[in-house]
Amino acid sequence: MSDLLALHDVRKCFERLQAVDGVSLTVPSGKIVGLIGPNGSGKSTLFNVISGNLRADAGRIEFDGHDLTVRSPDQIFHLGLVRSYQDPSLFFRMTVLDNMLVPARSQRGENPALAPVHRTWRKQEKELAAIAGDLLDQVQLRKRYAALAADLSGGQMKLLELGRSLNGAPRLLLLDEPTAGVAPRLAHDIFHQIEGLRQTLGLTFLIIEHRLEVLFEFVDDVYVMHAGRVVAHGTAAEIAANAQVREIYFGE
Amino acid sequence: MSIDFGATAIALLTFFGISAIMALSLNLEYGVAGIPNFGKAMFVSIGAYTLGVTYTRLLLWLVTQPFIDPCDATTLPQALELRIAIIKSLPMTAFLNFGLTLLIAAGIGGVVGYLVSYSALRVKEEWYLGLVLLVGSEVVRILARGYTPLVCGVNGISGIAHPFSWIENRTVATACFAGLVVLMALGVYFYCERLVRSPYGRLLKAMRENDRVTLGLGKRVPRIRAQVMFIGSALAAIAGVLFAVNIGFVSTNDYVVGLTLDVWVMVVLGGVGNNRGVLLGALIVTVLNRITSIMSIWLNGLGSPFEFNYVRYILFALILLWGLRYRRQGLLPEHSQTTVAHDELSLRP
Numbered sequence: 001m002s003d004l005l006a007l008h009d010v011r012k013c014f015e016r017l018q019a020v021d022g023v024s025l026t027v028p029s030g031k032i033v034g035l036i037g038p039n040g041s042g043k044s045t046l047f048n049v050i051s052g053n054l055r056a057d058a059g060r061i062e063f064d065g066h067d068l069t070v071r072s073p074d075q076i077f078h079l080g081l082v083r084s085y086q087d088p089s090l091f092f093r094m095t096v097l098d099n100m101l102v103p104a105r106s107q108r109g110e111n112p113a114l115a116p117v118h119r120t121w122r123k124q125e126k127e128l129a130a131i132a133g134d135l136l137d138q139v140q141l142r143k144r145y146a147a148l149a150a151d152l153s154g155g156q157m158k159l160l161e162l163g164r165s166l167n168g169a170p171r172l173l174l175l176d177e178p179t180a181g182v183a184p185r186l187a188h189d190i191f192h193q194i195e196g197l198r199q200t201l202g203l204t205f206l207i208i209e210h211r212l213e214v215l216f217e218f219v220d221d222v223y224v225m226h227a228g229r230v231v232a233h234g235t236a237a238e239i240a241a242n243a244q245v246r247e248i249y250f251g252e
Numbered sequence: 253m254s255i256d257f258g259a260t261a262i263a264l265l266t267f268f269g270i271s272a273i274m275a276l277s278l279n280l281e282y283g284v285a286g287i288p289n290f291g292k293a294m295f296v297s298i299g300a301y302t303l304g305v306t307y308t309r310l311l312l313w314l315v316t317q318p319f320i321d322p323c324d325a326t327t328l329p330q331a332l333e334l335r336i337a338i339i340k341s342l343p344m345t346a347f348l349n350f351g352l353t354l355l356i357a358a359g360i361g362g363v364v365g366y367l368v369s370y371s372a373l374r375v376k377e378e379w380y381l382g383l384v385l386l387v388g389s390e391v392v393r394i395l396a397r398g399y400t401p402l403v404c405g406v407n408g409i410s411g412i413a414h415p416f417s418w419i420e421n422r423t424v425a426t427a428c429f430a431g432l433v434v435l436m437a438l439g440v441y442f443y444c445e446r447l448v449r450s451p452y453g454r455l456l457k458a459m460r461e462n463d464r465v466t467l468g469l470g471k472r473v474p475r476i477r478a479q480v481m482f483i484g485s486a487l488a489a490i491a492g493v494l495f496a497v498n499i500g501f502v503s504t505n506d507y508v509v510g511l512t513l514d515v516w517v518m519v520v521l522g523g524v525g526n527n528r529g530v531l532l533g534a535l536i537v538t539v540l541n542r543i544t545s546i547m548s549i550w551l552n553g554l555g556s557p558f559e560f561n562y563v564r565y566i567l568f569a570l571i572l573l574w575g576l577r578y579r580r581q582g583l584l585p586e587h588s589q590t591t592v593a594h595d596e597l598s599l600r601p
Contacts, residue, residue: 051468077470091461094454095588097597101451102458103469109451109591110471112479116446122592125451129593145597148588168469 003062004029004172004204005050005081010059012042012049019045021228022059027172032198032205034215034236037225038249043208044086046225047174051083052076063172077103080171086180086208088157092150096141096160099149100132103168132167139163139193154181158190166197175207179214187211191218216240224249258423262430264542269433270494271534275518276437276444276527277487283525283586284448285480286460287378291368291385292515294392295361295485297507299492301396302357304403304502307412311335311349315342323404332411339413350415350497357493358486365485369478378463390509397504408503412496433494440487445527447483454590456480457525514541517568521575522582529584540567 005027012020020042027033035043048054050061052073061068063081071079082103091099101107107128108114109121136142139159144152152160158178165173178194179187195218197203209215216222216236224232224239226248232239239245274296281287289295308322308331315338320331339346368385396402403409416432419425447453458466459473467473496502518537523529541564548560575582 053464053468073464073468074470074472077468083468085465089462089465091458091465093461093586093588094457094590095594097593098454098457098588098590101591101593102454102466102471105470107451110455112447112452112483115450115452116443118446118450118592121451125591125593126596129596132593133597142597146589146594164469 002029003027004064005206006060006062007046007050008060008062010046010049010061011057012045012054013057018228020049020056023225023228023230025223025230025233027204027206028221029204030198030202031220032194032207032218034219034222035206035208035225036210036212036215036222036239036249037231041225042228043225044176047083047176047208051081051174077168078105080169081174082165082168082170082172083174084161084165084176084178086176088154088161088181090149090152090157090160090164092148094149095146096136096149096152097129097132097145099160099164100136100167101128103164104128104132105169135163135166138166155183155186155190158182159193162190162193170203172204172206175205175209177208177210179209179211187214191215194218212240259426260542260546262423262426264538266426266430266433266498267542268535268538269430269437270491270498271515271518271538272437272531273440273487273491273494274515275522275530275534276440277484277491278515278519279525279527279530280444280447280456280487281480281484283519283523283530284453284460285456285477286463287369287477287480287484288382289385289481289484290382290512290516291389292488293507293509293511294385294389295365295488296492296495296511297389297393297396297504298361298364298485299357299489299494300496300502300507301403301492302360302489303353303412303493303496304409306349306353306356307335308409310352311338311345314345314349322409323400323407336411336413336417339415340418343415343418346413346415346418350493354490354493357489361489361492362482362486365481365488366478368485369481370474386509386512389507389512393504393507403502403504406504408501408505410501412500412502414497414500429498433498436490436494440490441527441531448525448527449587449590451591457590513568517572520582521571523584523586524582525586526582526584529582532583537568540564 003026007023007025010020010023023046037043049056050068052068052071056069063079066079068076108124114120133142136145139162141156141160141163149160162178179190182190191214194205198205219236222234222236222239223230224245232242232245274292278289278292281289309319312319320334321327322331397405414429416425416428419428455471455476459476463473514537518533519530521536522533544560544564551558551560
């Protein structure tokens with residue numbers, strides 16, 4: 001089993017706060033890995049560093065043999081690493097379908113010289129629409145393709161963000177709280193989707209999640225962060241039984 | 253005082269066409285792509301200054317005449333007569349000079365827009381770029397006024413005849429020019445409309461909605477921003493050429509912040525992101541401008557000490573306040589669906 005993503009001693013400091021303090025972790029290909037920890041433990045900062053939104057102060061981040069620390073977010077996307085965000089970060093004043101189509105790769109109509117001549121890209125656009133339609137089916141948003149993203153419910157927004165990420169043809173998905181603000185039953189549905197995607201498309205996931213009861217049901221591996229460091233690593237069962245984790249997480 | 257309604261209508265149409273091009277270009281930049289360009293007057297002035305240079309140099313070169321200094325008091329009348337004489341007697345040369353001016357102005361405007369956008373690359377907040385442009389616009393104007401060889405400094409360049417001036421009947425001539433301007437405005441409208449309703453338009457909207465996420469989805473945001481600034485600034489420069497030809501005069505005093513604000517009112521009033529709404533905004537602002545200036549002339553003719561032109565600014569301020577309070581999207585809101593992709597899904601439910 002090869003590691004798709006490997007972090008070695010990654011550090012990120014804001015002013016005097018060491019937000020990420022020497023994190024090493026691996027995400028094996030085709031697995032779902034959970035990243036948990038209390039608020040402010042550096043999980044989201046770590047995601048920002050991996051996805052290129054923030055530059056690491058030190059350490060190595062390898063994705064399929066490529067060093068991510070020297071690449072910009074758009075380059076990292078093109079390598080096959082797609083992320084979602086903690087707050088719903090849709091294109092709110094655009095339709096659900098337009099949201100879906102933004103990440104589609106190699107669009108002829110995105111060339112400003114060809115764009116006004118619609119026949120140069122119409123055929124490709126229809127093909128992309130069909131693909132996006134199928135993905136919308138999967139996330140149960142097909143019927144709402146023409147709605148504005150701003151008009152969706154919180155759960156639908158999370159699903160649309162997942163669908164949009166999928167249309168970017170990812171190999172590794174970084175999901176930042178995919179069930180935040182979602183009804184408990186829907187949270188379960190979302191994780192069922194994720195599990196399905198892993199099996200059908202062979203996708204790999206690194207997921208930040210606070211709903212441990214849902215997360216632990218689906219993950220292969222869990223890392224626990226606290227104050228910028230990884231304090232525990234193991235299977236869901238091991239982490240659930242870990243006394244130190246219970247203490248920092250639940251204050252027990 | 254009597255008003256010549258035919259001439260007023262023609263003048264109105266011409267001003268509308270020119271304003272429409274400016275407003276459409278700002279709508280592409282701000283309404284669609286989210287770039288707050290507060291330097292519109294500068295990009296318009298680039299067209300006007302280009303025109304000042306081509307009408308005093310290129311035109312003479314085209315008819316193999318030696319260069320005459322258009323600014324020096326001793327040679328000024330001769331230079332002015334000569335350029336009017338050339339345009340009135342040689343229609344082909346007039347058109348060639350006009351066409352080349354449009355091309356050169358669009359090129360320079362576009363390149364300046366592109367470079368300005370890249371220079372602001374390190375600036376994360378796009379509203380900062382807006383302020384840089386607002387100030388830069390005024391700086392460029394003062395520099396242009398100080399550098400005499402460009403457009404003769406504070407004196408400006410007069411005697412700019414439009415390319416239909418060779419037509420004997422003046423009404424027909426100005427009507428022809430108005431027709432050309434309106435045709436060009438329509439062309440710009442259809443170009444912008446097709447651009448917005450394409451995957452490129454979708455990309456621009458995505459950038460407006462959330463540039464960080466757009467970057468994370470593999471799009472090179474700084475480059476796209478520069479492309480939009482290229483297109484918008486080229487269009488603004490074209491509008492600047494038409495503007496100066498229409499008033500027959502190039503002066504640095506015309507390209508002040510007030511012009512930028514007029515264009516902003518057109519976009520915000522008509523409908524941010526909606527090209528048709530922006531045309532409506534341009535029409536309303538042009539008509540209001542015309543009414544207030546006619547009222548002003550009329551009142552002054554009656555011996556009133558009241559300067560009615562200032563009422564215009566009060567009016568615009570009230571319209572903007574009303575719009576921001578009751579109609580944030582403008583008179584005509586943006587279309588939500590961009591491309592044929594939506595029809596595709598509606599056909600195959």
